[in-house]
Amino acid sequence: MVNVAVLGYGTIGSGVVEVLQTNTEVIAQRAGEEIAVKYILDLRDFPGDPNADKVVHDYDIIDKDEDVQVVVECMGGVEPAYTFVKRALLNGRSVATSNKELVAKHGAELIAIAHEKNINFLFEASVGGGIPIIRPLVQCLTADVIEEVSGILNGTTNYMLTRMKEEGISFEEALKEAQEKGYAELHPEADVEGYDACRKIAILSSLAFGQQVDFEDIYTEGITSITAEDIRYATAMNKSIKLLGNSWRVDGKIYAMVCPMLLDNAHPLSGVNDVFNAIFVRGNMVDETMFYGKGAGKLPTASAVAADVVDCVKHTGKNIKILWNPEKLTLSDLGDFERQYFVRMPADAEAKAITAAFGAVEMVSVEGINEKAFITGVMKESAFNEAAEKAGHIINRIRLD
Amino acid sequence: MVNVAVLGYGTIGSGVVEVLQTNTEVIAQRAGEEIAVKYILDLRDFPGDPNADKVVHDYDIIDKDEDVQVVVECMGGVEPAYTFVKRALLNGRSVATSNKELVAKHGAELIAIAHEKNINFLFEASVGGGIPIIRPLVQCLTADVIEEVSGILNGTTNYMLTRMKEEGISFEEALKEAQEKGYAELHPEADVEGYDACRKIAILSSLAFGQQVDFEDIYTEGITSITAEDIRYATAMNKSIKLLGNSWRVDGKIYAMVCPMLLDNAHPLSGVNDVFNAIFVRGNMVDETMFYGKGAGKLPTASAVAADVVDCVKHTGKNIKILWNPEKLTLSDLGDFERQYFVRMPADAEAKAITAAFGAVEMVSVEGINEKAFITGVMKESAFNEAAEKAGHIINRIRLD
Structure with a gap:
């Protein structure tokens, strides 16, 4: 006994x-x-x-x-x-x-x-x-070099984003609903600002790369700036907005961040809804695996x-x-990482000024929203930030996975 | 060394x-x-x-x-x-x-x-x-009584069903494509008749319930009878057809089977496409978990x-x-298990005869298919089989999950 x-x-x-x-x-x-x-x-x-x-x-x-x-x-x-x-x-x-x-x-x-x-x-x-993820990382995927860990690690925010998508409601309405259901606390910062997801991706990253990743070093952006309009654009583009904790290795550099991401609906994480969590792991041999279940309760x-x-x-x-x-792992500068961005600007933004700032872009339009919205080409985050500065007022921008 | x-x-x-x-x-x-x-x-x-x-x-x-x-x-x-x-x-x-x-x-x-x-x-x-599933069952979910294991366990048939859904092609066309891509063998029986999935669910069931489940005892039905029309009906009902290996425990009885199932699109297995596999496990404490990845290669x-x-x-x-x-586990008689069925009958089948055989049903129609199609109420498989006998010619029937 x-x-x-x-x-x-x-x-x-x-x-x-x-x-x-x-x-x-x-x-x-x-x-x-x-x-x-x-x-x-x-x-x-x-x-x-x-x-x-x-x-x-x-x-x-x-x-x-x-x-x-x-x-x-x-x-x-x-x-x-x-x-x-x-x-x-x-x-x-x-x-x-x-x-x-x-x-x-x-x-x-x-x-x-x-x-x-x-x-x-x-x-x-x-x-x-309840999702087995620590043991799979430590004891199952032992023959792989882990190249990426991305997860929907916070059930509260995933519930809110799901409701915003399903019902077209605002962030504030979704938060109120989550609070009424007992999913969100009265002071919801730990969830909606991404702090909870940040600690979790710090743990997963430390295990995936075998070395201490300090959560204080992880760039963290929550979902407070996501609006009903962003969700409508996402749906129109056949994408979903998810709050992801991410860490990945490219050319020997390791990056980590927590932020809302636009995922193609074909991505296995995009179908993870409500309070469910899921963690996507990519290894150099096993390729893509995902672990899904109730992330809380x-x-x-x-x-x-x-x-x-x-x-x-x-x-x-x-x-x-x-x-x-x-020994602390020094994360690489996100400014050097290249990806695409979804950007919303006011209706009076000039096409010429947009191209001058961002280069060639792909315009996106949704009925009833009078704005200039577009997806940039692949660019470094530092270059994107400079371009955004130059372009003038930006209503919102969301990273593409 | x-x-x-x-x-x-x-x-x-x-x-x-x-x-x-x-x-x-x-x-x-x-x-x-x-x-x-x-x-x-x-x-x-x-x-x-x-x-x-x-x-x-x-x-x-x-x-x-x-x-x-x-x-x-x-x-x-x-x-x-x-x-x-x-x-x-x-x-x-x-x-x-x-x-x-x-x-x-x-x-x-x-x-x-x-x-x-x-x-x-x-x-x-x-x-x-490559999906960690044996170790999670044996070493992770050790505090749970396992109540269900359901899986998309065969990548070849999942690829075929995905292509049939995406392109509206027939079983034969999908098989040819799978063979050209090297996913299906020249003699594809092991995959399309469900034999491969049957051995795999036998292994998972033996582990989940801690006792030998003989694969010869598992009722097995492949996807050879699934047609482009079935897929169109499924899509119209917001469902997907998946070949599942299933085993589950209800009231102390253990059942197992391999067959095509109609899954709601909200079910986490329904979004598992192409050659990917996934195994859904339900425990009495952890509730739903799912393990996803490349099932072959x-x-x-x-x-x-x-x-x-x-x-x-x-x-x-x-x-x-x-x-x-x-010691061999004696599986319970599937005839006693209750579920709903999707049934397709010829256009000239009479509503009265359908109701007389199956009781109240919910009709389903798809433009361009001139048939009587419906979903039955919850009934025992034995009762369904008797009703089907009585009703006359049935074009196809698919179980609902």
Whole structure:
């Protein structure tokens, strides 16, 4: 019998307890041992909860109990999660966490401690909720040089963009709807400004390229500037607008960014709608693969954490090797990367001035929108920015994938 | 340094050698040791090939060389692959194979030998080519009770159905095109009759439910009866026709089948086109997940085999537990399963007779096709078959997912 302590009895933490207590039998079969929840650490009490007797308020109780073999961390945020997780690992306990902030910030260090102690630090649920993506990157695509990871990593914004496309509603209306449904928070910045996606692509990039990618270095643009008109243009061009976390390697240079992108409707990510997430991975041998599922939600996320607990138990006394070098990877300057752009300018913008700034462009028109809209040729981002400066007032611009 | 022997130097076998020799450095990093190809077993010689000196014609040479730690089997077919693989395992060598016939037929036995010998028998490439699906089922979704596995498991038929939809062409024209492109063989039965998909869903079902599912027990229907008219109806109903390998659990009963299905266009599998494959997995906690990628092709498939070799090396002296009980699982009678059906009858079929046979139906019409077509209510397959008998001549019927 393996005893687990769960830190944080919020949505995910209580979900992990539910998964372990509901699927006890299959989990024991796969882990080779029964897994039981011994402690739940939370500041609150939960009178009436069937697990109320397991709740403790002091981490020391868990720390001192040598019967605890695995610690599950679902508190969120960097502190005190970091302190507790580090203590657990230094004390020889394997840890499973769903905490993207913790992993993005301290993943490399915690992986190194687990390696040294011959235990495990696993974090499948920190990206993509229930979707297996960390394990596929680390343990499945091991014969490939990874060339690109692109993902719809935030369910809230994907729901909003889906509703804007389906109903023609504005960003503000979509946000209100997402808040009413409980998908978006009252203060939705972490989602709509792309901060959540940024931490997740930082984790995926660190794993894909085997080296620390700091989330602070990743250029991040959210969806707050996307309007109903942008969506109408996208539909007219047979494209979809998706908020993507992206990282890719070209000629030995590695780039990363989070921003709304115009994807062809034939791209497998373009059909990923509502609160679903998906991560597209391109390797030099396997070519394109994609992993799809519920990127959030209590039980899907908890399922991923519980699977990590199973792996911790199966690998007792054996470290699962995760290549994540703590030395910081210097991302290349996005200004040098070449792509096409979709641009909207006022109706009175002159064709000559547009061509003078951007070179040859392909005009796009949508009935009822009186503007000059176009797609540029392939150009460096730095050249595009200069051209945009020169061209005058730009209503919006969206990158093409 | 770990030495590998590759059995079969055809498309996949030569791909595995290429992957191991191209990505040598990252593979060594991940495996923790360098991996080298020492032997290639094939009946043919390959003069001029850079690996010509590694070719042997007699398995005994490999069997007797104690320097060979991992055997890669890419011969296809049950014999002599089965004999060689069993000898390798009994001799203490881990085996990675891409051979679906071998795994569907003898998987349970070979897994048991590997378990007993504390080595590994891995077969990621036997289903879905480069798509990680075996490892996700066995090692990722370990906290879930699996309730459904549905997949587009055959790239050739998916290409044909995609072309029929895009171009309005017939089955015969699509087959000819697939043959010209090298996707379909001259004798295309294994693909178009669903036999290939059947072996693959047998493997996935055995893993999902932890018990031997015999492919001979799986009801299998190919796409040979799908016509351009069926596709036009599907499009008019905002659905797609896909050849699915399916297995699912309802009320403790397990069903499995291979057949063309009408999927809503909102279903994540409906957007999987061309030669791509995808496997949809539903668990009681994680809900819906999907794994997408190139289901065939030299390098994608070889990438999966090579990743298995990496896992064999990483797990030297440690068996990766795979739950696949050799006791045969008795599939439930499909006649008892309830679903809706799309039915096409001649124009002169009387509404009264249709209702008398099938109960209330929803009529479907497409311009230019003079028929009586409809969707039935939810009914047992046995009841549907009786009704169809009673109703008279049926042009075609397709199950709704």
